[in-house]
Each structure stands twice: as structure tokens, then as C-alpha cells.
Amino acid sequence: MAVLAAQDLRKSYGGTEVVAGVTFGIAPGECFGLLGPNGAGKTTTLRLCLGLTDPDGGSVELMRHPVPGEARTARVRVGVVPQVDNLDPDFTVTENLLVYGRYFGLPDQLIRGRIPGLLEFAGLAARAEARIQTLSGGMKRRLTLARALVNDPDLIFMDEPTTGLDPQARHLIWERLKHLLAEGKTIVLTTHFMEEAERLCARLAIMDRGRFIADGSPRELIARHIEPHVVEVHGDGVIEWADREGAALASRLEKSGDTVFCYAKEAAPLLASLSRHGELRHLHRPANLEDVFLKLTGRELRE
């Protein structure tokens, strides 16, 4: 039984179809990742799922309630970590959680009982009375995550939860999200960090220009869309090498600036050729999700 099901969702702004026929379902306990370049339609898809905007076509069922028709009821069991910080700057850390819990109709006593656990979870126990302005970016992000949990939701939406965070803060968030998944929560996550998607999501969809262009587990996507070996080559004369030797040895070549990416089933012939060209430097690595992403959505900048 899906906690979230979208059928042929469509939404246009100013004649451009931002979400152009998207269908998916999310099972309880799953971590589903929505990947895509900026402007792919990820945030609009989330807004449609939450009932914050009406679709031009298609339907959404959230926690078994039709949305947006019964969005108010559906959101009782849902938590949201938005992309931009919208913590209440007039309040302390504790007040932010208390006031947010009230929006769900929870009694103060119940919320106050949950706050110590939430602060512990967010690593903010020592900052309970701190004002929002005194928190670092990572702390604010963690507090936003704690705020999304104040109603003990079954399903949590996260819109780029680690954008703008340093590696320490990012790893801490990932660890917390794994904790939530272990507790049986369902997570829907948008991101453009492939590493994040690979670590957390059992299933992903890659979105571009309003459509899902691929979906599956990270391993499936890599196996289905890309050769297992990648050799990145750069240095003087790399383009000449690529045209003369690389192209024949790799199943696929991509040039990006001064670097040539060689994708191949077997890396040995490429590496042998490169060993005869001391002027070229290279990196041999297994293919990853980022390679899939770049293959499917292209290398050009989006904004």
C-alpha cells in the first residue's frame, strides 16, 4: 500500500510544462530519491504531492487522502524539510519546536515531552534556549529536521536537505536520516548530490525537463545506463590521443573542457595505451551515479 502515489502529474507555468506527466508510488519504509538538475521540476513535484499547488492534470494520493482536496488531513502524518531556511527568527530553538507542534493541533504538554528527544536527535540539546540567529547553517538545518519530526510523521519530504552544508554537517544529517529509515519512516528526498542519493536511497528517479527519464536502484541505474569502468584522462595532447587511440578503445568518450571521460566494459586496453603516453595523467575508477546522471541529463549548465 503506497504512502504516496502520483498519477500522470502535470503542471505548467507560463506555457512551460514544468512537470510533464509524472507517475510514481512510494511504499512505506522506503527512501526514494528524486534527482535532477536545477529547474528539472523536483520542487514543483514535491509541492504537488503536498497539495500546495493544484495540478493541471493527474492526481496525487498522500497518506491515502486525495490531494489537494484533503491535503489538510493528509499532512497531519507528514513532515517537511524545505529547501530554504524558514525557521522563526523571533524564537529560540525550543520555541520553534513548540510553536510548530501547535500547528498540528498537538497539546503543549505532548510537544514539550517530545522536545528533549528531538533536540538530542538534532545534536542541539545544549542550544535549547539559543536564538536562531546564533546558530550555524548546519545547526539550523538540523533544527529544521527536528521541526519536521515534531508531529512524529510517517512520511518525511526533504528538499535538498544538505545543500550548502560542510562535509561534517552533511555526514551528520545522512547519519540521522539512516536512523529515521531504521525506525521505519518513509523518506522522499530531492537532491543533486549523487553521493547522497547513492548512500541513502534504495530507489531513485532521475528527472529532467519535467519528466522521469530513468528510475531504479542506484546499482540498477549504473548497470543499465553506463559502462562499468571510467577512465578520466587529462594533460597536453589529450584530445589528439582521444581521437587517435581512445575512441577506438572505449565504448564511449565524452570531452568536457580539458578532460576526456572514457567509458568502457574493459579498462585494460585503455590503461595499456595510456601507459605509452607519459604526458597524459589519468584516473581509473568504477562508474557511479554521477556518470549516469551526466549521461542522461548532459553536461551543459542549466542556469
Add this chain to the structure above:
Amino acid sequence: MKNVFFPPAVSLRFVPVWRRNLLVWRKLAIASVLGNLADPLIYVLGLGYGLGSFLPQVDGVPYVAFLAAGMVCSSTMNTASFEAMYSAFSRMHVQKTWDAIMNAPLELDDVALAELVWAASKSVLSGLAILAVIWVLGLSRSPLSLAVIPLLPLIGLAFGAIALAMTAMARSYDFFMYYFTLGITPMIMLSGVFFPLERLPAAFQAVAAFLPLAHAVALARPLLLGHFPGAFLLHIAVLLAYALAGFYAATVLFRRRLLG
């Protein structure tokens, strides 16, 4: 584009949003009350006693007693307008507080209602503060003046609702300046706040018949001076109509702006 013209779909979920604003206000309450009180008090004392000393009686009472009703109404109006414009705009557009709230089980209409009721609540405090000063100064000794108290929330709702509709159209804070200079200020001049409406040319009086502030003053002044207002049902109906129409317009405009 979806239909945005359906009637406001509000629920009691607006109460926690109202409480949120109350909690912020409580942190700054003293400064806020003093700020709300200082401006009308300066008018009552400065104009009332200063200018009033040059004037014979106005409509049979000392000028300061005449002015008192105008100050109660315009001060209530100003507080509701400021709150529903500058403060609500901050919460909606700058701090994105509304976005956070709407991820909880509330609708945009709930948030708009909370803002309206909050603006009215705050304006009642302003009006009460001026009323208290009026009673302390002995400018009104009639028990009928107590009937001004239930009038205050109605004034607050009417002007809060109009101001919310302005907020729904505002691209920046500058927009509100136009509303004040082109809307509120001329209205104060045409509503009998500083001088009796009957002194104005007939054309202006005709305009005044449509101004909510004129109807508020037409209710508050007799009550403060100790007699029952004429046509009071009409005045109440006009204020109610502004509150309802303003709120409806605000919800439609907010939906277009935020839920597109």
C-alpha cells in the same frame, strides 16, 4: 489556472498561528504598546489642547472631546493596517514563515484568517489604550462610552482585511506607502476625524458615505459624547461588509500569488 474564487475555507487551525504572533508580540510588548500609544496621544494632547485652545466649541463640545473619537478610530485603523501590511508581508515574503506553516495541516486561508484576527486583536489594544487615556483625562464620562469597546474589533477587522488584500498585491514594502498616502491619509481627512463632516462640500460628504473610517467615527463619537448613534445598523453593516469583502479579496489574491 485553477479556480481561486471559492469562498474562504477556514478552520480552527488558525488559532495556533494567532498564538504564534502573540508569542512574538509578548517579547516586545512594552515597546509595542508605547509605540502604539505615543502617536495618537501626541495628537490628542497637541491638537486637542493646543489647537483646541484657539477654537470655540465644536459641535457643542470642547475640541479635545470632539477629537477623542477620531483618535480612537484612526489609531485602531492604523494599528490594524500596519500589522496586516508590514508585519504580515514580513512573515509571508521575507521570513517565509507562511511557507513553513503551510507544510503543516493548515490551508492558506487559515493563515490569512490568523493574520486578520491577529491584526484586529492588536488594534483593539491600541484602541483600548486611547480609550483609557480619554477616560483618565475625563474627556468622556458617559457609560455609553463602554460600547466603543465592542466596536474596536469591528474596526480592526475591516481595516485589517483591506490591508491584507494590499499585502497580497505588494511586491515590496514601498507599495504600502501608496496605500497610506493615497488611501488612508485622504480618508482621515474625509471621515470626520479632525473636523465635522458637515463642514465639507456635499461632493466630499457623498464620498465619505463609502469610507469605512467615516462609519466608525459616526459610531464612536456619539457613544463617547454620551448619546446613542443614529443609523447604527447601517454603520455596523458597512464595517462588516468591508471586513468580509476585504478578507474574501485577500484570500483570492493570496491564492493567486502563493498557490499558483
